[in-house]
Amino acid sequence: xxxxxxxxxxxxxxxxxxxxxxxxxxxxxxxxxxxxxxxxxxxxxxxxxxxxxxxxxxxxxxxxxxxxxxxxxxxxxxxxxxxxxxxxxxxxxxxxxxxxxxxxxxxxxxxxxxxxxxxxxxxxxxxxxxxxxxxxxxxxxxxxxxxxxxxxxxxxxxxxxxxxxxxxxxxxxxxxxxxxxxxxxxxxxxxxxxxxxxxxxxxxxxxxxxxxxxxxxxxxxxxxxxxxxxxxxxxxxxxxxxxxxxxxxxxxxxxxxxxxxxxxxxxxxxxxxxxxxxxxxxxxxxxxxxxxxxxxxxxxxx
Numbered sequence: 001x002x003x004x005x006x007x008x009x010x011x012x013x014x015x016x017x018x019x020x021x022x023x024x025x026x027x028x029x030x031x032x033x034x035x036x037x038x039x040x041x042x043x044x045x046x047x048x049x050x051x052x053x054x055x056x057x058x059x060x061x062x063x064x065x066x067x068x069x070x071x072x073x074x075x076x077x078x079x080x081x082x083x084x085x086x087x088x089x090x091x092x093x094x095x096x097x098x099x100x101x102x103x104x105x106x107x108x109x110x111x112x113x114x115x116x117x118x119x120x121x122x123x124x125x126x127x128x129x130x131x132x133x134x135x136x137x138x139x140x141x142x143x144x145x146x147x148x149x150x151x152x153x154x155x156x157x158x159x160x161x162x163x164x165x166x167x168x169x170x171x172x173x174x175x176x177x178x179x180x181x182x183x184x185x186x187x188x189x190x191x192x193x194x195x196x197x198x199x200x201x202x203x204x205x206x207x208x209x210x211x212x213x214x215x216x217x218x219x220x221x222x223x224x225x226x227x228x229x230x231x232x233x234x235x236x237x238x239x240x241x242x243x244x245x246x247x248x249x250x251x252x253x254x255x256x257x258x259x260x261x262x263x264x265x266x267x268x269x270x271x272x273x274x275x276x277x278x279x280x281x282x283x284x285x286x287x288x289x290x291x292x293x294x295x296x297x298x299x300x301x302x
Contacts, residue, residue: 008037010063014053016071018078020285022255023112024176024210028285030078034071036064038094041087043118043157045142052221054086058093065102072106081107082114084140089115090125097125104132114178116140119158119166130175138176138210141166146203147196150187160203167207178211179204183244184236185217186227193236197244205253212248215259216241216266238266238276239300245280246289257284269298 008014015035023029040054068083083103087094095103107113112135117126119141130137143163145151151160170177181200184193197214204212216236219225227233241258248256258280267273272295282290294301 008053008055010037010055010059011066011070013037013067013071016075018075021080021257022285022287023080024255026287029080030076031080031082032072032075032078033082034068034084036067036083036085036095038064038085038087041094041118042091043087043155045144045155058096061096061098062102064095064099065106068103068106077109079111080114081110081112084116088117088121089139090117090121090123090129092125097128100125100129100132104129104134108134111135112138114138114140116142116180118142119163122166122169126170126175127173130173136176138178139170140178140180140213142180143200143204144180144182145185145188145196146200147185147188150185150196153187154185164207167209171208176210177208178213179207179209180213180215183214183216183241184234186224186233190234190237190240193240194243194247197240198247201244201248201251201253201256205251209254211255211257212253213257213259214241214244214248216263218262218265235266237268238263238273238280241266242276242280242283245283249283249287249289255287260284269295269300271295271297272300 013034014037017033019031019033020028021031038055038059039057083089085094089095113133117139144154144156146160167177181197181204183197188196201212219228219235224233245256245258260280263277264273272293275293279290279293292301
């Protein structure tokens with residue numbers, strides 16, 4: 001079930017849906033995912049396109065609880081909820097701190113609550129929200145890449161040391177970490193993409209991440225299109241995403257998920273696409289590596 005709000009409304013999430021995910025306990029469980037409507041993130045990362053679904057100012061107190069109520073009244077019961085907001089949940093200009101108690105009351109029946117945040121905002125507000133909710137808190141942070149030349153060029157406003165420090169703060173506070181990793185970020189060639197996704201996975205798990213989510217870098221946000229025109233960016237092939245997830249699963253450091261949204265845009269062969277999509281989905285749900293897909297048309301075995 002996926003529902004999009006046609007026009008941005010501060011009392012409605014711009015998208016919400018029910019999905020499945022393999023839990024920390026090894027079970028395949030339903031997850032309710034909400035994309036909350038609020039202001040644009042102050043960090044304008046080169047690869048981000050979430051600014052397309054944001055407002056020009058901070059939502060009034062009560063708007064975010066209204067969004068959550070609207071979505072949950074239309075979604076099935078689930079043990080896990082993701083509250084994503086095109087920025088950082090702990091940015092008070094995005095999610096008013098005064099709304100934390102009302103939000104927490106709406107999440108009473110969830111065993112796990114997942115929000116996203118820039119590492120710079122892991123602090124008092126994070127701890128305050130953790131104390132209010134009944135379930136376990138998990139924070140998703142964008143690691144993006146550990147490539148020493150590319151990370152500074154992404155306009156992330158973050159160093160690896162800052163990511164590690166934020167991860168340590170979460171661990172000390174009994175808060176789980178989910179790391180977002182880009183597969184083939186800009187300025188990186190196809191041949192190097194799997195290698196640097198692997199190094200980023202190594203780093204994420206060394207920081208204590210329970211989950212690493214692999215995001216194939218998508219064009220279409222303007223900045224990446226300009227880089228593509230200069231030959232400095234191209235989206236990854238679907239086989240690159242497969243190989244990156246296989247590497248992560250072999251580490252046995254934590255769960256490794258591949259983002260399958262709009263996956264078809266990364267396929268170069270229409271014949272084997274469905275089989276590759278199913279293979280990635282199986283890796284997501286089973287956390288095991290199935291046999292490779294052999295394609296007689298494109299000749300790729302992965």
